[in-house]
Amino acid sequence: MTDALLGAVQAGVEVVDLGRQLRVGxxxxxxxPAFWHTLPRRHGDMVRSDGSSAANDMITTGTHVGTHIDALAHVSFDGKMHGGVDAVAAGVGGKYDELGVHTIAPMVRRGVLLDVAGHLGVEHCEGGYEITVADLEATSARQGVEVGEGDVVLIRSGWGSRFAEGAPYVGGPSGVPGVGEAGAQWLADRRVHAAGADTIAFERLAPGGGHALLPAHRVLLVEAGIYIVEALDLEGLAATGWAEFTFVLVPLNIYGATGSPVRPLAIRSAATA
Incomplete structure (x- = not known):
């Protein structure tokens, strides 16, 4: 008997890449820490006797650059990480054994896109705009999709369309749109598996406030044990009109790390896409 999933793949699927291309700068x-890529050896630097040559690469990078996932070890509150783990003691030895990114199982789950910018009828939400619970619920209702337990919920503010602008995407003086504490609690109450957005820090950044206060990270990572995916490219997904899909994400299996670059995918069978 043919496996149902294999059969669906063989029948044809549509795939939308949700990850940002990793580029220096x-x-x-x-x-x-920033991402850096270089070529220690280029073609022609060393040529073999038969005329062939090979090139190779070296990268150095932080684990929270480009499209990436936050492990539960990423944030603590009042000295504790998720589950009451002592944050200082857990970091002794230079790795987080219990809550590092290696503990995140590969995700093949129901994904839901809440296109808030589309619902509001704007290219992108303004810098510093807080996406409210009312926004989330109205978007969900307009799209005819409900957020359920175990889902991966992706929130589009439209701010991702500014990624190529560089510094303006990061926010700074303008701030960045996103959910606040209330929106994060709404997600936690629905017991989602992970939540993501098209912004640098997932949640709202106040104008001029930078990353000084991140209450949504506390609610999701520390209190609820929900993973966060940041800097997603949601423009192509929004253009498809898909409200739900199969979401696939696999972090790099880095033992004890607080996060990992990822290249998530949204997938639907060609018959329904």
Whole structure:
């Protein structure tokens, strides 16, 4: 008997890439080491006797650059990480054994796109705009989709359309749109598996406030044990009109790390896409 999933794949699927291309100089949070790529050996630097040559690469990078996932070890509150783990003691030895990114299982789950910018009829929400619970519920109702337990919920503010602008995408003086504490609690109450957005820090950044206060990170990572995916490219997904789909994400299996670059995918069978 043919496996149902394999059968669906063989019948044809439509795939939307939700990940940002990793490039030197791309916009990122100032709190993290930058991505760097170089060629230690280029073609022609060493040529073999038969005329062939090979090139190779080296990268150095923080784990929270480009499209990336936050492990539960990423944030603590009052000295505790998720589940009451002592944050200081857990970091002894230079790795987080219990809540590192290696503990995130590969995701093949129902994905839901809440296109808030589309619902509001704007290209993108304004800098510093807080996406409210009312916005989330109205968007859900307009799209005819409900957020359920175990889902991965992606919130489009439209701010991702500014990624190529560099510094303006990061926010700074303008701030960045996103959910606040109330929106994060709405997601937590629905027991989602992960939540993502098209912005640098997932949640609202106040104009001129930078990353000084991140209450949604506390609610999701520390209190609820919900993973956060940041800097998603949601423009292509919004253009498809898909409200729900199969979401696929696999973090790099880095033992004890607080996060990982990822290249998530949204997938639907060609018959329904």
């Amino acid at each position: 791309m916009p990122q949070s100032p709190n993290h």
